[in-house]
Amino acid sequence: MSDLIDTFIARGDLAHLALLLWAGAASFALWFALRELAAAARRFDDFVRELEAFNRRAGPPWRACDPARHTSNRTIR
Template sequence: MPDLINEFAMRGDLAHLALFLWATSATALTWFALRELAAASRRFDDFVRELARFNERFQNRSGGL
């Protein structure tokens, strides 16, 4: 990695290196956020499904109130 940075520095392409690093970190952060959002969505779906099962089970016992 230091050799790559030195090569960019020798050519004067530090702006390109900075842009590449920014794009890479932004992509990684977006991927992480989307992964966490998908997991939260699955957990919420599981919660709603269990709540519906709970309501169905106890609605039948209470006589349909």
């Protein structure tokens, strides 16, 4: 690696070396961000599937409670 850097310095292509390093760092940052975004999407998908499974096991919300027990559902006359 040192020989490569010495070659760039001897030929005066230091700007090209800097551009290459910048492009490599930018590409790595983009790859890392996309990888994390994909992982977050997978985690969210897993969460939604677990929530759906929980709701299927728990049943519909209108069967979970007895309307006669709750005073908020009674009509005031």
